[in-house]
Amino acid sequence: MLQLLLNGAVTGLLLSLPALALSLSFSVLRFANYAIGSYLTCGAYLVYLFNVLFGWPLWIAASVGALGLATLVVAIDYLAYRPLRKRSGVTLLVASMGVAIALENLVRLFAGNSPRSFDVAVARPLRFGGLRLNYEQLTILITVLTALVLVWIIFRLTRLGRAMRAVADNPDLAAVRGISRGQVVASVWIISGVLTAIAGVLVGLDANIEPQMGWNYLLPVFTAAILGGIASPMAAVAGALTIGIAEELATLVMPPHYRMIVAFLIMATLLLVRPWGLFGTRWVTR
Amino acid sequence: MTAYLIATLTLVAITAITGLALNLQWGMGGLVNFGLFGFYMLGAYICGLLTVQGVPPLASLVGAMCSVALLSALVSLITVRLSEDYLAIVTLGFAECLRLFISYEEWLTRGTLGIAGIERPFQGLVPAQLADTALLAFTLIAVALVYGALQALAFSPFGRLVRATREDPAVVEALGKSVLTVRFKVFAVGGAILGLAGSLHAFYYTYIDPTQFSPIITAYAFMAVVIGGRGSNRGVLISTFTLILVLEGSRFLVDWVPHLGSSELAAIRLILVGAGLVLLLIIKPDGFGKEPRSAEAEIRSFTST
Numbered sequence: 162m163l164q165l166l167l168n169g170a171v172t173g174l175l176l177s178l179p180a181l182a183l184s185l186s187f188s189v190l191r192f193a194n195y196a197i198g199s200y201l202t203c204g205a206y207l208v209y210l211f212n213v214l215f216g217w218p219l220w221i222a223a224s225v226g227a228l229g230l231a232t233l234v235v236a237i238d239y240l241a242y243r244p245l246r247k248r249s250g251v252t253l254l255v256a257s258m259g260v261a262i263a264l265e266n267l268v269r270l271f272a273g274n275s276p277r278s279f280d281v282a283v284a285r286p287l288r289f290g291g292l293r294l295n296y297e298q299l300t301i302l303i304t305v306l307t308a309l310v311l312v313w314i315i316f317r318l319t320r321l322g323r324a325m326r327a328v329a330d331n332p333d334l335a336a337v338r339g340i341s342r343g344q345v346v347a348s349v350w351i352i353s354g355v356l357t358a359i360a361g362v363l364v365g366l367d368a369n370i371e372p373q374m375g376w377n378y379l380l381p382v383f384t385a386a387i388l389g390g391i392a393s394p395m396a397a398v399a400g401a402l403t404i405g406i407a408e409e410l411a412t413l414v415m416p417p418h419y420r421m422i423v424a425f426l427i428m429a430t431l432l433l434v435r436p437w438g439l440f441g442t443r444w445v446t447r
Numbered sequence: 448m449t450a451y452l453i454a455t456l457t458l459v460a461i462t463a464i465t466g467l468a469l470n471l472q473w474g475m476g477g478l479v480n481f482g483l484f485g486f487y488m489l490g491a492y493i494c495g496l497l498t499v500q501g502v503p504p505l506a507s508l509v510g511a512m513c514s515v516a517l518l519s520a521l522v523s524l525i526t527v528r529l530s531e532d533y534l535a536i537v538t539l540g541f542a543e544c545l546r547l548f549i550s551y552e553e554w555l556t557r558g559t560l561g562i563a564g565i566e567r568p569f570q571g572l573v574p575a576q577l578a579d580t581a582l583l584a585f586t587l588i589a590v591a592l593v594y595g596a597l598q599a600l601a602f603s604p605f606g607r608l609v610r611a612t613r614e615d616p617a618v619v620e621a622l623g624k625s626v627l628t629v630r631f632k633v634f635a636v637g638g639a640i641l642g643l644a645g646s647l648h649a650f651y652y653t654y655i656d657p658t659q660f661s662p663i664i665t666a667y668a669f670m671a672v673v674i675g676g677r678g679s680n681r682g683v684l685i686s687t688f689t690l691i692l693v694l695e696g697s698r699f700l701v702d703w704v705p706h707l708g709s710s711e712l713a714a715i716r717l718i719l720v721g722a723g724l725v726l727l728l729i730i731k732p733d734g735f736g737k738e739p740r741s742a743e744a745e746i747r748s749f750t751s752t
Contacts, residue, residue, distance in 0.1 A: 193532065193535070193536065195481070195535075241725045241729075244729045245728060245729060248728075248732070250532055251477060251479055251532065252728055252732070254479055254532065254535050255473075255479065255669060255673075255724065255728065256724065256725045256728050256729075258481060258665075258666070258669070258721075258724070259666075259669075259720075259721045259722065259723075259724030259725040259728070260721065260725060261721070262662070262663075262666050262717055262718075262720060262721035262724075263717070263718045263720075263721030263722045263725070264721070265717075266713075266714040266715075266717040266718045266721065267714075267718055269710070269714040270711060270714040270715060270718065273710075274710060376662075379539075380536075380539070380540050380543055383536045383540075384540075387533075387536075416551070418547065418551055419547060419551070421540075421543055421544055421547055422544045422547060422548070424540070425540040425541065425543075425544045428536070428537070428540060429525045429537065429540075432525055432526055432529060432533060432537065433525060436529050436533075
């Protein structure tokens with residue numbers, strides 16, 4: 162039981178980075194970016210490129226890969242989303258789906274369909290009393306917590322964070338106060354890109370690197386973000402933990418391959434009962 | 448060569464039907480259905496399972512259409528309290544869960560083994576060498592019927608109501624019409640059409656398994672609607688029978704271009720679809736077709752921008 166909770170918390174932490182990235186971009190741009198799954202895939206493959214083909218140690222490869230993905234994400238925003246920003250959110254949704262399909266198949270074209278894994282040593286699981294903790298899980302735990310603390314510091318304590326919150330809250334008022342929306346948008350995409358790339362590496366460590374990996378995370382990530390009340394980034398972390406633990410506990414009554422159905426059921430119930438999210442405030446319009 | 452042409456045309460005609468369904472939901476109604484392939488898959492499986500049980504093919508087809516219509520309308524109700532944006536993720540989630548369910552519930556769907564030996568309509572009446580041609584004719588008749596029905600719907604008062612809901616739900620509510628009922632009906636009708644398309648898929652292949660159904664079906668439908676012009680049924684037909692025909696026909700290239708495997712070609716095709724979708728939304732948001740009664744729409748867009 163405790164083991165399940167621990168596994169669930171680790172899964173939740175893994176989900177929390179892309180969920181945070183998703184709701185961060187939603188809070189500032191007001192559109193749900195369906196390409197987040199394929200960003201995750203691209204991030205994992207970029208890091209794979211540096212780690213396995215160039216032979217760099219994983220943490221250097223991951224840092225360079227994260228910056229690479231951040232650049233890519235900003236470029237995609239510049240080319241695809243920016244020209245559409247004046248249009249309705251629905252148009253942007255469809256465009257982001259187009260971006261998702263193009264990116265995923267770009268990966269397929271260059272890397273093929275077969276699963277791969279990073280060049281890391283296999284280690285024995287650690288044991289604490291009755292609890293078992295994989296080396297991968299430990300890496301996830303430490304990396305995600307560090308990343309979350311850093312994002313929290315940026316968000317709460319820096320000038321940039323204040324600007325981001327201001328634009329999310331009221332873009333017109335922020336513009337009147339001299340906050341440059343373009344800069345805020347770019348920094349939001351950079352942070353999202355870095356977080357998603359890290360998540361890609363961790364998913365790749367936990368399982369395999371394959372072109373579908375991000376797509377499989379799309380639904381739980383959206384559910385986590387909606388649980389947190391989609392426009393409040395830090396609450397998405399709480400949402401992600403809830404999903405992770407719920408998915409893990411559900412394996413007691415359901416076969417493990419139905420985790421996605423658990424996420425869907427949680428989302429459906431939530432949308433029917435508390436559409437503004439477990440932790441969000443009631444701003445959602447009908 | 449003729450066999451190849453007939454096969455491609457049948458697939459393109461089925462894509463045209465999915466495009467028409469999406470044109471009703473997204474083109475006219477502004478409702479994003481990313482889970483389109485799930486409803487299509489559901490139609491194929493219901494129809495396939497019924498025929499294998501000995502139900503006549505036409506009856507299975509009707510059964511598939513009715514049940515997909517009902518289920519699709521029910522899924523649209525999950526977002527009863529929310530704006531349309533959430534429909535996108537709910538339909539996508541539904542489709543992905545359905546695919547998992549079909550892959551693992553072997554007692555019902557035979558899982559990844561798939562269902563073989565699906566009987567086609569009028570199978571006993573046509574000689575075996577003409578079977579594919581007969582099915583193509585059947586599919587084209589289905590396209591014509593769906594087109595006729597949707598065209599009638601577009602010009603009816605209900606069609607106006609659907610377009611009005613897309614433009615401004617608040618106005619529709621203020622005029623005493625229920626936005627929710629519109630959404631429910633649009634998903635029911637769209638679901639029936641997707642059920643039809645899925646059944647035709649099952650008839651065409653006579654064998655179905657979960658790997659045949661992927662979000663690519665959704666992508667093709669969006670492509671057809673974006674190029675054809677949102678809201679224009681004629682545009683959707685023209686765009687599927689030109690562009691999607693070219694895309695599907697490009698499978699040919701495998702035999703002609705060296706060093707190009709079919710998986711690379713599939714990837715390139717989908718990169719083009721994805722990038723093309725974004726590009727068209729940017730440079731030609733209204734597509735190449737015209738929505739009926741677009742004069743009013745033009746005035747509105749002129750005054751609002």
